[in-house]
Amino acid sequence: MKPSSSTSDIAGKPCILCCAITGSVPTKAANPAVPISISEQVESSHAAVEAGASIIHAHVRNDDETPSSDPEKFARLKEGLEKHCPGVIIQFSTGGRSGAGQARGGMLSLRPDMASLSVGSNNFPTRVYENPPDLVAWLASEMMKYEVTPEIEAFDLSHILQAIKMHEDGKIFGKLYVQFVMNVKNAMPADKEVFDFYAHIMATRAPGSPWCAAGIGPTQHVVNEWAIAAGGHTRA
Amino acid sequence: MKPSSSTSDIAGKPCILCCAITGSVPTKAANPAVPISISEQVESSHAAVEAGASIIHAHVRNDDETPSSDPEKFARLKEGLEKHCPGVIIQFSTGGRSGAGQARGGMLSLRPDMASLSVGSNNFPTRVYENPPDLVAWLASEMMKYEVTPEIEAFDLSHILQAIKMHEDGKIFGKLYVQFVMNVKNAMPADKEVFDFYAHIMATRAPGSPWCAAGIGPTQHVVNEWAIAAGGHTRA
Ligand SMILES: [Zn+2]
Ligand SMILES: [Zn+2]
Ligand SMILES: [Zn+2]
Numbered sequence: 001m002k003p004s005s006s007t008s009d010i011a012g013k014p015c016i017l018c019c020a021i022t023g024s025v026p027t028k029a030a031n032p033a034v035p036i037s038i039s040e041q042v043e044s045s046h047a048a049v050e051a052g053a054s055i056i057h058a059h060v061r062n063d064d065e066t067p068s069s070d071p072e073k074f075a076r077l078k079e080g081l082e083k084h085c086p087g088v089i090i091q092f093s094t095g096g097r098s099g100a101g102q103a104r105g106g107m108l109s110l111r112p113d114m115a116s117l118s119v120g121s122n123n124f125p126t127r128v129y130e131n132p133p134d135l136v137a138w139l140a141s142e143m144m145k146y147e148v149t150p151e152i153e154a155f156d157l158s159h160i161l162q163a164i165k166m167h168e169d170g171k172i173f174g175k176l177y178v179q180f181v182m183n184v185k186n187a188m189p190a191d192k193e194v195f196d197f198y199a200h201i202m203a204t205r206a207p208g209s210p211w212c213a214a215g216i217g218p219t220q221h222v223v224n225e226w227a228i229a230a231g232g233h234t235r236a
Numbered sequence: 237m238k239p240s241s242s243t244s245d246i247a248g249k250p251c252i253l254c255c256a257i258t259g260s261v262p263t264k265a266a267n268p269a270v271p272i273s274i275s276e277q278v279e280s281s282h283a284a285v286e287a288g289a290s291i292i293h294a295h296v297r298n299d300d301e302t303p304s305s306d307p308e309k310f311a312r313l314k315e316g317l318e319k320h321c322p323g324v325i326i327q328f329s330t331g332g333r334s335g336a337g338q339a340r341g342g343m344l345s346l347r348p349d350m351a352s353l354s355v356g357s358n359n360f361p362t363r364v365y366e367n368p369p370d371l372v373a374w375l376a377s378e379m380m381k382y383e384v385t386p387e388i389e390a391f392d393l394s395h396i397l398q399a400i401k402m403h404e405d406g407k408i409f410g411k412l413y414v415q416f417v418m419n420v421k422n423a424m425p426a427d428k429e430v431f432d433f434y435a436h437i438m439a440t441r442a443p444g445s446p447w448c449a450a451g452i453g454p455t456q457h458v459v460n461e462w463a464i465a466a467g468g469h470t471r472a
């Protein structure tokens with residue numbers, strides 16, 4: 001299946017399905033289907049593309065399933081995806097669970113199509129998700145250098161405004177694309193009124209810029225439904 | 237002047253003026269009027285109360301003007317305020333610029349009327365403002381133990397929702413009181429539409445709970461005006 005057909009059609013508007021095949025937290029003990037090795041990840045991506053995904057959001061793991069940001073692993077994954085899922089949009093995570101500081105961006109020189117980018121800090125269930133301003137600026141500049149389009153992971157309202165400002169200031173490579181992340185404990189809950197305000201802010205302050213939404217855990221489906229109904233895209 | 241008269245009257249509703257006499261950042265080099273020593277702070281508070289303030293928000297400083305969270309200094313300040321500004325509401329800062337970890341709450345056993353409380357993390361101009369979940373829970377529990385009413389410092393939307401949830405869960409001593417903090421670089425800008433949404437969230441989800449707003453630096457007056465017009469209170 002070609003990526004161009006991996007869209008659903010709501011009122012004539014194609015909807016992007018982005019699939020996070022592995023993430024940084026779940027292990028096979030929690031769910032035996034979580035793909036850990038590169039070959040499992042390629043196989044899982046292939047199935048996702050067959051099911052309609054057009055973006056693969058990728059984390060890599062060590063053999064013991066702990067998160068990694070090893071560029072060598074990302075390189076092997078990219079090679080496998082290009083071979084087995086030709087045309088799929090490859091998005092690498094630069095998230096903070098897989099490494100610290102500039103190690104989070106070590107794989108950007110591989111020039112994936114996209115990479116995740118957090119532009120603010122917030123609380124996670126048991127700790128602070130730290131994205132200090134200088135690291136945010138560095139990651140954005142590396143993405144500019146290697147022509148990698150960011151997917152902004154917005155865990156709170158100010159992150160959306162910060163992304164819009166960075167885009168206006170010419171600090172974001174390519175089109176602005178924002179993900180509303182909801183239902184992370186101690187960050188933003190999956191709240192319909194907040195979701196509607198997020199969508200309103202995007203529509204009025206970054207008209208034409210696409211956005212998607214994800215609800216963590218049990219809220220995944222409902223948040224995806226909100227996003228599709230509002231003309232946004234989805235992350236699952 | 238008694239604190240009961242230190243209110244202005246907008247459409248019949250009294251407005252609380254909270255004055256942050258010192259803050260944690262400004263020095264005499266930036267503004268010679270910044271009160272640093274305890275006696276300067278007491279004098280400055282007295283002037284603020286004469287001018288209409290009913291809450292004094294206090295930080296303490298070392299002799300070299302750097303921020304401190306030394307309980308002994310807070311004790312001397314409290315003694316001075318009780319003597320020279322009888323009846324004023326004393327609010328101590330537990331902010332992260334003056335200390336790290338539980339040192340931020342070492343003065344709560346002095347039982348001030350109020351203390352500031354951050355319930356989430358966010359970016360500051362050059363760093364992460366870290367309020368990890370376990371520290372937030374500990375500070376809130378210390379305020380419960382010593383009967384100190386928090387002023388929640390909300391630097392982003394999720395902080396307001398978190399404060400409302402903590403209040404509903406019985407983790408906030410006394411009445412819920414939220415401050416919207418705007419115009420900290422890399423956090424929430426002074427944005428009227430966001431301000432209106434904040435006020436709407438308080439009105440619909442914590443009806444009857446008072447709130448105030450502060451705009452940092454040059455936005456102070458305009459944000460105070462928004463707050464007064466919307467039936468809120470002010471911090472300056
Ligand atoms: Zn991810
Ligand atoms: Zn609007
Ligand atoms: Zn303060």
Ligand SMILES: [Zn+2]
Binds near residue numbers: 193436440
């Ligand atoms: Zn509402």
